Amino acid sequence: MTRLGTVRADAARNLEAVLTTGARMLAADPGASIASIAAEAGVDRSTVYRRFASREDLLAAIYDARLTAIEQAITDARLREAPVAVALHRYVENIITVNRTWPVDLGRMLADDTVHSRRDAAVQEVDTFLERAVDEGLLRTGLPEGWASVLLPQLVHLVSRQRPELGPGQAADIVVNTFLHGLGVS
Amino acid sequence: MTRLGTVRADAARNLEAVLTTGARMLAADPGASIASIAAEAGVDRSTVYRRFASREDLLAAIYDARLTAIEQAITDARLREAPVAVALHRYVENIITVNRTWPVDLGRMLADDTVHSRRDAAVQEVDTFLERAVDEGLLRTGLPEGWASVLLPQLVHLVSRQRPELGPGQAADIVVNTFLHGLGVS
C-alpha cells in the first residue's frame, strides 16, 4: 500500500473501497465478516476498525450512503414537477444506478430510527408521485392499495441485478415498460 | 411437553415445527441461530441437534421441503398440457402457497449439487411453459431474453410477502394481471 499517491488520498480511497465492497458483499451475504470485507477491499482488518467503531458503525455508514444516493435520485428526478412519464423513467434510471453501487437492503436496518425515518420520507415521496401518476392518467385507477408502491422498487431491484450488461437507460426502459404494460399481448 | 398426544405424534409435530419455524426465521434472517429457531419452535436446542447432525443438515431439510413443494406445485399446474392461461394462474397460486410455508431463498443453497439440479429442473420446466405462452399468443414476442423467467417468480414472491391477508387465489389474480398487463392504463 501507498506506493503511489499521497497518504491522505490513499486513506480516502481505502474508505470508499471498504464502503462499496462492504455494500456489495453484504448484499450477497448479510453475514459477511469484517475480515472478509477488508480482505476483498484490499485493506487490513484493523484498518476497518480504526475507521468504524464497530460492525454496526460500518453498516450504518453503508446504509447512510445508500439513503443519501436515493434522496439525490429522487431530487434529480423532480418527482413533484416533471411530467409523470419523464419523472418515472428518470427516477427508475437513477435508482438502478444507486442499486448497483449500494445494493444493500434497507429493510435490514429499520431498527435504526434515523434510517427508518429517512427511508419513510423517500417512500412517501414516491407514493405521492404514484398518486399523481394515477391522477394524470398514466396508471390505472382501482389498483390494489399500495401495490404500485411495492412493485416499482422490486422491478428496479430485479433489473439492477439481472441485467448488469445494460446501461441504466436501457434497463430503465425494461422496468418502465413492464411496470406500465406487463408482458402480455396488446 | 407431551401432556396430550403420543410420544411419536409429539416427535412428528416437533419436527415439523422446527422445519417450518426455521424456514420462516431463516427467511427473515439467514443468520438466525439454531437456539433462536428452537426457542421459537418451542423445543430445546438439543432436540434439534438430535434430529439434524448439523446446522447445514437442518438447512438442507428445509430446502428439500421447499423444492419438493415446488415440484408438486408444477406437477399440479400441468404446465405442459393445460391451457396456458389456466396453467399460469394455477402455477402462481400454488407457488404463493409454497412461498408462504417455505419462504427461504434457494439462491442461498446453490452450493449443494442436488439442490442446484433440482432447482434447475424446476426453472427449466417453467421456462418451457413460458415459451409455450409466447407461442400461443399469451405473451408478447421480442421480450428481453429471460425476462419473463425472472419476473414471474419475483412477482409471486412479492405478493406472497406483501399481501398476507389475501387468499392464494386473489393473490394470484394480482400477480397474473400485473404480469400480463402491468399497471398502466389500457
Added chain:
DNA sequence: TCTAAGTGCAGCATTTAAGTTGCAGATAAC
C-alpha cells in the same frame, strides 16, 4: 409393570467473529 423413545436441562469443548492494541515501516507535509 417394564421398556423404548423422546424430551428438557445443564454443562462442556471447539470454533469463529468482534473488537483492541502495540509496534514497525512508509510517506507527505513542515
Added chain:
DNA sequence: GTTATCTGCAACTTAAATGCTGCACTTAGA
C-alpha cells in the same frame, strides 16, 4: 531531516454459536 499520519501485522480478549453428552423425567405400548 523531523514529525504526523496512515498502514500492515501479530497478538491478544471477549462473546456467541456450534456440536456433543449424560441424567432425570414422561409417556406409549408390549
